[in-house]
Amino acid sequence: MMKCPKCLSELVPSTLEGYQTLSEHVCHPNDESPLRYTYVCPNGCHDGFYGMWGSLYGSFGSKPELWYAVNSFNWNVENWDLWEKVYKFDKIMEKFKDFILRMETD
Ligand SMILES: [Zn+2]
Numbered sequence: 001m002m003k004c005p006k007c008l009s010e011l012v013p014s015t016l017e018g019y020q021t022l023s024e025h026v027c028h029p030n031d032e033s034p035l036r037y038t039y040v041c042p043n044g045c046h047d048g049f050y051g052m053w054g055s056l057y058g059s060f061g062s063k064p065e066l067w068y069a070v071n072s073f074n075w076n077v078e079n080w081d082l083w084e085k086v087y088k089f090d091k092i093m094e095k096f097k098d099f100i101l102r103m104e105t106d
Contacts, residue, residue: 002054002069004041011039011069014049019057039069 002011018033038049038057046066048058054072068075 002039002050002072002075004043004045005066005068005070005075006045007041007043008070009042011050012042014038014040017049017057019051021051021053022055 003009004011015038016035017038018035019038020028020031020033024031037052039051040049046056046059048056048060050056050069050072054069054074056067056069059066
């Protein structure tokens with residue numbers, strides 16, 4: 001169940017629209033966009049719609065926290081990426097700490 005990232009209401013099905021995923025747009029930019037399901041926030045938190053995988057379409061100038069629907073595929077990928085970055089940052093800081101300690105003891 002996908003939720004609006006702003007008000008956390010469950011998104012509701014809307015009209016069929018032609019749209020591409022980001023990877024489709026990169027790999028086949030000239031292909032016709034297939035008609036697909038869309039979802040919108042019942043409280044009208046944004047102008048556009050959410051695609052089947054949770055990306056926000058057609059809502060320009062949105063803040064980053066509105067780019068993906070909560071619990072959607074894209075939201076999960078985004079969070080996974082974020083956690084990986086945090087993890088890598090921790091590893092880098094660990095090495096840096098070792099480096100500092102070595103400098104101090106030498
Ligand atoms: Zn909302």
